[in-house]
Amino acid sequence: MLARFEWRIRHLDNLRSTGRSYQFRKFVPVLIGSMFLGWLIYHHIGRPAWISELPPFLSELLNLFESASSLTLILISAILILRYDQRKKLTAETVTTEDLYALSPAAFEQYVADLFRKKGYQVTLRGRSGDHGVDLEIESFGNRRAIVQCKRYRNPIGPDIVRELFGTMIHEGVQHAFLVTTADISPAAQDWARNKPMTLIDGPALVKIAGTLNAGEVN
Numbered sequence: 001m002l003a004r005f006e007w008r009i010r011h012l013d014n015l016r017s018t019g020r021s022y023q024f025r026k027f028v029p030v031l032i033g034s035m036f037l038g039w040l041i042y043h044h045i046g047r048p049a050w051i052s053e054l055p056p057f058l059s060e061l062l063n064l065f066e067s068a069s070s071l072t073l074i075l076i077s078a079i080l081i082l083r084y085d086q087r088k089k090l091t092a093e094t095v096t097t098e099d100l101y102a103l104s105p106a107a108f109e110q111y112v113a114d115l116f117r118k119k120g121y122q123v124t125l126r127g128r129s130g131d132h133g134v135d136l137e138i139e140s141f142g143n144r145r146a147i148v149q150c151k152r153y154r155n156p157i158g159p160d161i162v163r164e165l166f167g168t169m170i171h172e173g174v175q176h177a178f179l180v181t182t183a184d185i186s187p188a189a190q191d192w193a194r195n196k197p198m199t200l201i202d203g204p205a206l207v208k209i210a211g212t213l214n215a216g217e218v219n
Helices: 020-044 049-053 056-089 097-101 105-118 159-172 187-193 203-214
Strands: 122-125 136-139 145-151 176-181 198-201
Touching: 097 203, 105 122, 105 136, 105 145, 105 203, 145 159, 159 176, 159 187, 159 198, 176 203, 187 198, 198 203
Parallel strands: 145 176, 176 198
Antiparallel strands: 122 136, 136 145
C-alpha cells in the first residue's frame, strides 16, 4: 500500500532508546568543544615553562603540531556547523523533496532513521556493503521487527524494486518492510505491494510525514 497512514506520537516518555551510535553522534560536538577549550587553556594559560627551553628544532616541531591541531579543530568545527545548518533546515515544515534529494545517500538514510526514532522506534543503521538491500532495521514497542530500504531517486520506483524488497523481508524473517524514497512510486509497484506487509512511502508522503514530526504535532 502507498503510505498515507497516520504517524501518531502518543507521549514523549514513550520514546525508546535511540541506540549507542545515535547517542555518540550527539556527544561529538561536546567532545570537539572540550578539546578546543583544552587547547586554549594549554596554549594561553597552562603551557609549561620548560617548553620555551626546548631546542629550536623541537620547539618548531611543537609549534607545527599545535598549528596543525588548531587547523584540524577549526575544520571539524566548520563541518559540524554546516551539518547543523543543514539539519536545521531539514527540520522545518517547508522541507521539500529537492531538499531531501540534495542529501548524500548516507545522510538520507540518517534522516529517515531520525524520523523513525521520532516515532518511537529503536533504529539500527545497516546501510553498508553486504547489507542485502537493508538500510535500516527497526523495532517497535511490541518487539516487532521491520526493515527499511531508503531510495534517494528521481525516477519513479518500479515493481522490480518492490519485489526485491519483499524477498529481502522474507529472507530477514521480519514482519514488515518499508520502502522510503524521494521519488514517485509507479502504479504497478503500488499494485504489486497491495495486501502485502509492506509500506511504500513516496516523496510527497515523506515530506508530509517529515513536516508533521518535525513540527512536533501530537494527534
